[in-house]
Amino acid sequence: MLARYIKMQLLVLLCGGLVGPIFLVVYFTLGLGSLMSWMFYVGLIITVADVLVALALTNYGAKTAAKTAALERSGVLALAQITGLSETGTRINDQPLVKVHLHISGPGITPFDTEDRVIASVTRLGNLTARKLVVLVNPATQQYLIDWERSALVNGLVPAQFTVAEDNKTYDLSGQTGPLMEILQILKANNVPLNRMVDIRSNPALRQQVQAVVRRAAERQAPAAEPA
Secondary structure (H helix, E strand, C coil): CHHHHHHHHHHHHHHHHCHHHHHHHHHHHHCCHHHHHHHHHHHHHHHHHHHHHHHHHHHHHHHHHHHHHHHHHHCEEEEEEEEEEEEEEEEECCEEEEEEEEEEEECCEEEEEEEEEEECCHHHHHHHHCCEEEEEECCCCCCEEECHHHHHHHCCCCCCEEEECCCCEEEECCCCHHHHHHHHHHHHHCCCCCCCCCCCCCCHHHHHHHHHHHHHHHHHHHHHHCCC
16 A cells, blocks of 8 residues: 555656645745745645645555456456447546447346446557457446456457467467457456466366367358358
């Protein structure tokens, strides 16, 4: 918690909050007394505001981290179709804040509609234009969190290649939403974190589950790849 606060405090200072402490240092260093009293009060107000903003950001970050951890632990992976996308007229760090309308459905979840506001950064544009996102959902409360990393995999923005040693083949499932969602759900059920290279050779049961999905997807893909 302390490390997060220090990080947020430094961020606030770098974003302009350093003016307050500078005013205080100048005031006490020059010792001009009542002549520069305004500098003392302005510096004090800005410095106090810096601390309050940093505390608020720290609290928000802690709550977000706790929410993410809870959903990763007990949430359900689902697919959210983007049914609407509109600008809000707001920019954060020179990046547009957009409103997305979502229709969320998945195993064990009653389908529901919701809306969210997200920063349309360059790394997220591909997911937004693909019109679908992977979300972690609490089925009981419908609380959810957009998973941008898994979304990039499902939308084909990053390669999804699976090497099956028994077949001596590497299968490319990039952009195949159904099979990839099934594989992601299997990995999550087995508490396997998602990263660029997932090695499941040490878990035979898990390996067989994933291989079955990969082979089914490859079989469906093969007829489409054959020339007419």
